[in-house]
Structure formats: C-alpha cells, structure tokens
C-alpha cells in the first residue's frame with residue numbers, strides 16, 4: 001500500500017475477528033518498528049510480544065477493562081528503557097528520549113499493521129504497575145503503550161481532526 005493511503009486508511013479498530021496474525025506478518029511489523037529513529041540511535045525501548053490469552057486478559061484488566069486488548073490476538077507492549085538512554089543523555093534521556101523512542105517505534109508498528117492489512121488500536125489508559133506485572137516485571141522498564149493487533153471485526157469512518165490551520169502555526 002502506498003504510504004499516504006496507509007495513513008488515510010488507518011483507524012483505531014476495537015473489534016477483532018478470531019483469527020491469528022501470521023508469524024511472518026508479525027515479524028515484518030516488528031522489523032518495521034525496528035527501523036524507527038531514536039535519540040542517538042540508542043533505541044531505548046523494548047517490545048514485549050504478547051500472544052498468550054491469559055497474559056492478554058491480564059493486560060485487558062490492567063487497561064481499565066478494555067476488552068479488545070484480550071480479544072485481539074496480539075498485544076505489543078512498548079516499554080521505555082530509561083537506563084539505556086541515560087547512559088548518554090542523563091536526565092533528558094530518562095524523562096524524554098526513552099519515552100519518545102518507544103512511542104515512535106509503536107507508531108511505526110501501527111502504520112505497518114495497516115500496510116499489512118491488519119487492524120490495531122493504541123492503548124494508553126492502563127495501570128503502569130499492572131501492565132508491568134503482566135509482562136513479567138522486567139527490571140528498569142516502563143510500559144508506555146500497548147498496541148493491540150489483529151484482523152478487523154468492524155469497519156469505521158475516519159475520525160475527525162482539528163482543522164490544520166488551528167494546529168500548524170506559520171511563523172514569519
């Protein structure tokens with residue numbers, strides 16, 4: 001799919017059919033995330049690939065009961081790795097770059113999902129502690145975003161956006 005078609009056709013999908021994501025598609029999606037830029041190319045993030053239904057159910061509970069986290073066959077948990085960024089960037093790496101690295105990687109994965117004919121929804125409303133526990137309490141990592149991925153069980157109209165002129169501020 002052409003890049004601008006991918007961007008136009010991506011919507012958050014919150015209903016998934018009972019069909020697994022092919023391993024090669026999952027791999028391609030993760031390879032795409034791995035192409036994302038990062039501060040100093042440190043890639044201060046980790047991705048937890050959660051296919052196990054019990055762990056997905058735990059992630060759904062951790063996400064304030066958002067059931068589609070459990071019904072999507074894959075949940076990708078993007079975690080900031082602040083210590084990795086701190087090695088070069090100190091406090092700015094901890095506070096900012098590690099989180100940005102993780103979110104850019106998640107964005108790449110989300111767009112790759114669309115290009116591969118998959119649906120996704122970005123989940124940000126969750127208990128950090130409960131998500132962290134659901135992925136095995138990895139030392140020093142901070143969950144930043146969950147991307148639920150699968151085949152769509154619904155069709156959606158594009159959601160509205162602010163008029164561009166209220167967002168883009170041209171300075172002379």
Ligand SMILES: Cc1cc2nc3c(=O)[nH]c(=O)nc-3n(C[C@H](O)[C@H](O)[C@H](O)COP(=O)(O)O)c2cc1C
Nearest residue numbers: 010011012013014066121122123124125126158159
């Ligand atoms: C940082 C962030 C957090 C989000 N958290 C949630 C969430 O917890 N649950 C959910 O259903 N959607 C969540 N979304 C998806 C947004 O609701 C969605 O992107 C927005 O409404 C625009 O719709 P669209 O994705 O279809 O264009 C989140 C998106 C972002 C970027």
